[in-house]
Amino acid sequence: MPALHAVQKELGHLDNECIKTLAKSFNISNAEVIDVITYYDDFRLKKEGQYIIKVCQAEACQSLGCRTLLDTLKSHFELDIGQTSNDYSVTLKEVFCLGNCALSPSVMINEDVIGRASSEKILAYLSEKQNISHND
Amino acid sequence: MTDQIKIYIPKETSACSVGSDLIAEKITDLTQGYNHISVVRNGSWGAFWLEPFVEIEKDGKRTGVSYLNKETSHLSSIEEFFDDFYNSQPFNIQDIAFIKRQTRLVFSRIGLYDPLDLNQYRNSHGYKGLEKSFEIGQQQTIDEIKKSGLNGRGGAAFPTAIKMQTVFDQESAIKYIACNADEGDGGTFSDRLIMECDPFSLIEGMTIAAYSVGANHGYIYLRSEYPLAKYFLTEAIKILKTKNLLGKNILGTNFTFDIELRIGAGSYVCGEETAMMESIEGKRGLVRSKPPLPAIKGLFNQPTLINNVITLASLSSILSFGTGIFSQYGSGKSIGTMPYQLCGNIKHGGLIEIPFGITLNEMIYDFGAGTFNDKPVHAVQIGGPLGIYLPANLLNTPLTVETLIDLKGSLGHGGVIVFDDSTNMALQAKFAMDFCQKESCGKCTPCRIGSVRGVELIDKIYNKTAVNADRMLLEELCETLETTSLCAMGGMTPNPVRSIIKYFPNEMMN
Numbered sequence: 001m002p003a004l005h006a007v008q009k010e011l012g013h014l015d016n017e018c019i020k021t022l023a024k025s026f027n028i029s030n031a032e033v034i035d036v037i038t039y040y041d042d043f044r045l046k047k048e049g050q051y052i053i054k055v056c057q058a059e060a061c062q063s064l065g066c067r068t069l070l071d072t073l074k075s076h077f078e079l080d081i082g083q084t085s086n087d088y089s090v091t092l093k094e095v096f097c098l099g100n101c102a103l104s105p106s107v108m109i110n111e112d113v114i115g116r117a118s119s120e121k122i123l124a125y126l127s128e129k130q131n132i133s134h135n136d
Numbered sequence: 137m138t139d140q141i142k143i144y145i146p147k148e149t150s151a152c153s154v155g156s157d158l159i160a161e162k163i164t165d166l167t168q169g170y171n172h173i174s175v176v177r178n179g180s181w182g183a184f185w186l187e188p189f190v191e192i193e194k195d196g197k198r199t200g201v202s203y204l205n206k207e208t209s210h211l212s213s214i215e216e217f218f219d220d221f222y223n224s225q226p227f228n229i230q231d232i233a234f235i236k237r238q239t240r241l242v243f244s245r246i247g248l249y250d251p252l253d254l255n256q257y258r259n260s261h262g263y264k265g266l267e268k269s270f271e272i273g274q275q276q277t278i279d280e281i282k283k284s285g286l287n288g289r290g291g292a293a294f295p296t297a298i299k300m301q302t303v304f305d306q307e308s309a310i311k312y313i314a315c316n317a318d319e320g321d322g323g324t325f326s327d328r329l330i331m332e333c334d335p336f337s338l339i340e341g342m343t344i345a346a347y348s349v350g351a352n353h354g355y356i357y358l359r360s361e362y363p364l365a366k367y368f369l370t371e372a373i374k375i376l377k378t379k380n381l382l383g384k385n386i387l388g389t390n391f392t393f394d395i396e397l398r399i400g401a402g403s404y405v406c407g408e409e410t411a412m413m414e415s416i417e418g419k420r421g422l423v424r425s426k427p428p429l430p431a432i433k434g435l436f437n438q439p440t441l442i443n444n445v446i447t448l449a450s451l452s453s454i455l456s457f458g459t460g461i462f463s464q465y466g467s468g469k470s471i472g473t474m475p476y477q478l479c480g481n482i483k484h485g486g487l488i489e490i491p492f493g494i495t496l497n498e499m500i501y502d503f504g505a506g507t508f509n510d511k512p513v514h515a516v517q518i519g520g521p522l523g524i525y526l527p528a529n530l531l532n533t534p535l536t537v538e539t540l541i542d543l544k545g546s547l548g549h550g551g552v553i554v555f556d557d558s559t560n561m562a563l564q565a566k567f568a569m570d571f572c573q574k575e576s577c578g579k580c581t582p583c584r585i586g587s588v589r590g591v592e593l594i595d596k597i598y599n600k601t602a603v604n605a606d607r608m609l610l611e612e613l614c615e616t617l618e619t620t621s622l623c624a625m626g627g628m629t630p631n632p633v634r635s636i637i638k639y640f641p642n643e644m645m646n
Contacts, residue, residue, distance in 0.1 A: 001399070097361065100325065
């Protein structure tokens with residue numbers, strides 16, 4: 001698993017080439033590598049968005065409206081759970097608990113957690129990030 | 137010389153989730169060129185509604201102000217910041233009732249200082265526990281833990297010393313210790329707080345446990361949803377290696393111990409100890425059947441001590457302050473303090489470490505100041521996604537391991553989630569089954585297929601198309617899940633469902 005994490009961090013996702021190379025270096029079959037990859041939600045076989053938005057759907061966030069928040073984001077981005085936008089800017093996902101349960105609802109964008117989240121807050125975060133990267 | 141001024145701005149997930157990093161960036165900018173002012177990124181005090189809680193230490197006095205919804209971007213000088221701060225009625229956080237009423241034994245250091253400041257850690261009794269353990273020897277250390285009455289804080293409340301004794305008694309050249317930091321229960325964050333705000337206490341505890349059972353290699357299995365905890369643990373391990381507190385000849389003894397940090401990949405069931413071992417071994421996180429117990433045949437088929445973060449972080453205080461600090465509180469399986477995590481629809485949510493037995497009423501109203509949106513409390517879920525929901529008329533329930541067992545639930549890892557009266561309980565029951573369906577490892581049939589059938593049945597109730605036979609089928613399904621699943625995931629999924637049927641019957645009728 002450390003190898004899968006490391007490769008995915010470098011390349012963004014784990015394609016057939018990666019699987020073959022990993023299988024060879026660990027002296028196991030391609031199927032065995034795929035076996036592990038497909039078990040875990042974090043590992044991805046396909047390219048995903050620049051911003052991976054994980055909306056917490058666990059109980060504490062449910063108590064403060066995370067279901068509505070997810071629906072709003074779904075219709076805003078016109079994406080269903082697990083889908084990536086055509087320009088690969090955004091992937092929308094659900095997650096179960098980010099450990100920020102006293103400041104619900106919570107959303108994680110890449111590695112940043114946003115507490116007391118609202119769709120306005122999420123969109124503001126994204127546009128600020130995009131501004132920074134445009135100015136770079 | 138001008139007196140030193142310290143500005144504390146927390147670096148902790150919850151604080152950062154409401155803007156702590158931005159404030160730290162701004163204040164650090166403003167302090168450029170002032171040698172007597174330093175910015176310290178401390179941990180959080182666990183009073184999350186105050187975050188980002190900024191403190192200033194000046195003339196030996198430390199006071200703070202909540203910077204939630206408080207603008208700092210317009211400030212142009214550090215003097216302006218000080219004016220703004222001191223005009224906002226700063227107070228000492230240790231004087232507020234939320235903190236004052238707690239008994240912080242395990243969480244005594246969180247919020248105080250930079251979590252990676254080893255000198256501060258050692259000055260506040262850090263590594264006294266390990267020194268004591270080396271002094272009294274392996275068996276005696278286990279005996280001390282036994283005397284303290286410590287039970288596992290991961291959820292199963294199993295006596296820690298029995299596990300340790302079992303591993304210690306195995307005759308094996310290789311033994312392992314694994315810290316279960318896959319804190320996946322919704323509504324819990326105490327492990328995360330220890331790892332982010334006092335990582336040395338976890339590692340010291342792990343070292344004590346490893347020494348006492350004779351393990352030289354340890355793993356911390358951390359969930360991937362906690363990137364900041366990963367940062368703190370990685371840095372803490374690096375620091376301890378350079379200071380001879382990890383590695384060879386720890387504290388001048390001939391004891392060698394190394395820790396490897398393993399990151400999960402988004403699987404809830406990997407918090408189950410046998411699935412966690414599979415995952416550490418690089419496989420799919422499928423649950424193993426027990427026996428053999430991990431303590432006899434665990435990681436890579438060797439005896440393995442598996443403990444939760446809080447359990448391990450408790451060891452140092454027990455050894456350095458004596459077993460009495462724990463055993464003076466509580467009885468039965470509920471001995472010592474419990475870090476409850478109050479959250480969900482609540483005004484003052486956060487970490488509450490207090491002796492077992494506090495009632496839900498005290499917790500929600502005395503500590504929590506009622507619901508976040510001032511609506512009436514309708515239900516409280518205790519102990520994560522496999523925990524029961526209690527109705528508002530049972531808020532006088534004291535929270536101990538035993539009372540929750542009597543109510544056919546579990547205190548679990550200590551999460552308490554509050555829901556208001558707009559909550560649809562049938563939807564919550566459906567979620568319990570849905571969660572099991574999504575997170576089941578798939579190894580045993582009751583959990584893999586039963587959860588799918590459960591979702592279908594509750595959907596009928598939710599859509600008001602259920603007939604009586606469906607209700608009977610749901611009860612039968614719960615019984616099958618409870619009695620025939622391999623692990624607690626399937627075995628305890630019926631708990632929330634049954635509690636909703638029992639306490640909220642009207643909401644489960646057509």
